[in-house]
Amino acid sequence: MEIINTSIQGIPVLAVTGRIDAVTAKELDSAICGIIKEKAATMVLDLKGVDYISSSGLRVLMAAQKSLRPLRCEICLTCLQPMVREVMEATGIAGLFTIHPDRKEAITALLHT
């Protein structure tokens, strides 16, 4: 798995490529926590390159979202592959996130809130 950390108009964007399983979920957790520690802010998680996410990966996303909520921030998801979207919907986890079809739309929406 590869994680690229960038910032677009001040909004942190994490672009993930590969599979998120029990092993790689820890790396994702570290990357998200790193951003939260630096500056608690709403961030965009671009999952365009993710074709598989296991329950460990889903737990990392939920835990991060939970830690951001009291700070009035959140993780916005974008570019979900069909398999990933399906599993998030089946487990009810999709309802915890704002999901945008692409990165540009996610950034635009965040800039206008």
Next chain:
Amino acid sequence: MMTRMARKPSNLIYGIEDQPSLATTLILGLQHIFILSIAFIFPVVIVGEIGGTPNDAQNLICMAMLATGFATMIQSVNRGPIGSGYLCPLVNGPAFVPASLLAGKAGGLALIFGMTAFAGLFEVLFSRLVPRMRKFFPPEVTGTVVLMVGVEVIPIAIPKFFGVDQAHPAIHPLSLLVAVITLMAMAAFNVWGRGKLRLYSLLIGMAIGYAVSFGCGLLSMENIEVITSSPPFRVPQVGRFGISFDLALAMPFLVAALSSALKTMGDLTTCQKINDADWKRIDMISISKGLLACGAGNIASGLLGALGQSVSSSNIGLAIATGATSRRIGYAAGGLLMLLAFFPQLAAIFVIMPTPVMGASLIFAVCFMILAGIQIITSRMIDARKTFVIGFSMIFGLSFDFIPGLYAGLPPTWSSLFSSSLAVATICAVSLNLLFRLGVSKRAKLQLQPGVDSSQAIFEFMEKQGGAWGARKEVIYNAIAALNEMLEAAEIIGIKDKVEVDVQFDEFNLDARASYRGEPFEIPRMPPASMAEDRTAPLHLAAYMIGRYADRVAFSSKDGMTELLLHFDH
């Protein structure tokens, strides 16, 4: 076994079970006859080669209409022991031409008819064996055959499209103009036409082709006279030439029947696929009943006095193109064809079809067949073995057309076997499939260490096995995901030892058995309501996902060992 109702694909206007109005059914049936009539050229060629008269040729066409009309109707029947139940018209196509020429030269038309009936009997016998032959025809083999069925028509269609033949090797500009206008009209009505315009796109294109041909002189008054000089009504002369047999010709006719049967299997596979949005594999019973109908059709051909017939791939292409596969259209096409045998004047309209219109119609229909073949091939995972089955078969099949005469120097028995690009590709695909099956075990084992191994080990193992087995991608993905959740659950419940995974595959089932030292856990029906406060939530989530990915989950325990069975329907 329960029979599953096929789900109509969204691109079909009239699916197999639909009942278009009578008028629509008749017009669509007529459209199929226009494509079938292109093959009327073969009786003319054979009669010419064996020194018969034009009257003999006309009689042969008449009998072809009766015999193929009958076979097209019984092929559409979906009840009882005969008929695949699909719109799958039959035609006096090229499969029997080489054998018929040999018989015609040795013993005239009577011998052709006798040996055609003999070939029909062989097809009837072959149809009884087919249900037990599934392993010979996995998707990479049937897909290659379907693709080559389309490719085989190219050498027939292209010369007609460009207006070239042996006597006139240079492109005929006027013919090409008519062909381009006809093909563009067909494609335009098919792509941008809605409802009836798409349904009748071939018929409209052909009508435009006839009109342009008449306008530019390709269709002359002499051609029109062929229509006006034909009698309006005439009872066909059944069995006029008699019937005879010669065992010496059995081999070429058996080869023709086998090649025709394999092509039929490819065509019927396409019919199954285009009529079922959830198609997964060949239904061998329907193939067997379809082959029986073909055998009966060839026996009828022999007895009536017509050439050997096989399924018309171009008509299946037409059915896909127009989105109309209702079996009612099969009944209409067959019935109309039989009626036309009594009305030579009407039949003459098809006989005078301009060559470039034929070429355009064949190209229009065939491109859908080629794509259907590609879709069947790519419906399964492909490894190196399957790559060679597909690649070698296509390369050697195409070599027949790329290098004319390449197989002509083989001994007579072999050269009659390698009689077309389709025959070469089919023989290669079936043989190579059997060869490359050697060493492929239907069972494979994997060891996983909870907390150490990642999903990578499972992905690598299952993708390799999925390719070797030719499994469906989505089933393999579900198995990977379920096994990975099992591995994560094992870590959560504290399994320290290795988990042994034993995976077994057949065409209908994929079973993964994971054995570990420890206790079973619950597979919940619902996901955890809240992840935050519940310490059991991680196991709950992993176990829930196992249940979602697998079609059936069962635990069994003995002496401290637990076996988790994950079953996936394939």
